[in-house]
Amino acid sequence: MFWVLLLLLAWAFAGTACTRLCLTAVRAATVDTDVAETTDVPTADRERDLTLYEAAFLSGGPARVADVTLVSMARQRRLLLAHTGWATVVDPRGRDEMERSVIGAIGPEGQSRIAPVRARVAGAEAVCRLADGLVRAGLAVPDGAGTTVGAAVRQVRAAALAVVALGMTALLLPVQTGTPRLLVGLWFALPLTLSLSCLALARFEVHPYARWASPAGQRLLGTLVHGPAGDERSFLTSVAVRGVRAIGEPELRAAFAHRDQPWRE
Template sequence: MVWVLFLLLAWGIAAVACTRLCLAAVRAAAAERQESVARDLTLYEVAFLAGGPARVADLTLVSMARQRRLLLAHTGWATVVDPSGRDEMEQSVIGAIGPEGQSRIAPVRTAAATADAVRRLADRLVRAGLALPEAGTTVASAVRQVRSATLAVTGLGAAALLTPGPTDVPRTLVAMWFALPLVLSLSCLALARIEARPYSRWASPAGQRLLSALTRQADDAEADRRYLISVAVRGIRAVGEPELRAAFAHRDRTG
């Protein structure tokens, strides 16, 4: 009766994943009802809500490079031109580069993304009801878990049907038993797709609304701010300068 063990494992995987998705959806609904502080977002806040700590680090690097206070070479190296950071994010980047004033971009980006300045930024956004807390499972990650559970249930069902050995239960009935947790997982995915989109790892529903409003208003901003808003929202894909794109592309290949 090996198939029974496979069935119990399939049910366990499906039940845990679907429960996490339901709990994440409940937390997201509670966050949507939570009152948020109505205010304008800074570029760093936009970057965090759109892409998390790594996006904040990328925005800081791009902003400093455009102001000629940081040189990002196409070889993947960052060189400090102006050692005076204008805010704590820039100071984190300069500190990550080190006293020699030069470092590869990948470790700088990693260090800046995990700096205390970014954690304080995240805490402020969470308190304002605009960002999701790190603790707990988000809807986006829960959906990924249910998708993985669906594949696992399918694999376990196939293994149960293909495993040789004596059994008093017809193969068709075994397949029907495994169809139950599979239907559970697929139903949760369908409901999540209908009720819980769009998914976000960082922004709460209130934060997503502010991001959407800012994106619509970006065309009215001055050129430099419009450019940086685009980088904050879309990441390095929005970088237009060939040298900067080469620098970040080199980081992606080596990082």
């Protein structure tokens, strides 16, 4: 009856994962409701058009805000982004606090690797204030809250795979008198059905599993209207929503794709 121990283990995996998913989904919905009820920003203001930086944050978080700022300055020829991964300041006068954060992150020498600049800008006070404002407006989820549902879904998927593996192991065990293999398979089908049912419900009830944007923020992102082809605003909006993969220029894209190599003697 060793297969019974495997069955209990399968139920433990499935039950724990599904319980966590249900709790995190309820918690996420509660957080969104609480934010909407306690925000001091009127509902009409939450339906306003998003700025470029707000769209970037809701789509990809602080790092996306840094990317959009760098790309915007590079397109205006006020910042040089080399395909080797270096950023050079051309115009040291930032037009807003995000651009000033970029210039400050590059440093007084006016040149720095792009990777550390992105990291510094993502943690700058200007980005933190932007995030706080979006949370108060009910457009962004509090820090860390958006990761829990996605992590719970991944745990349920892993539990389903574990149930399948345990069931196959039980079926491969030597035949025991009085226990048909079909019956063993049916017992393992129960925790598997539970896991798959939770995944299906999560797909329709709490999908997409956004890390940064609340449901209200996701709706605003879905209403973003791109300008005519080739329009600068449209280009930057695409970068804000899709990230650096939306960049068409090979050299500019290479600047973000470049990775530092170990020093060689």
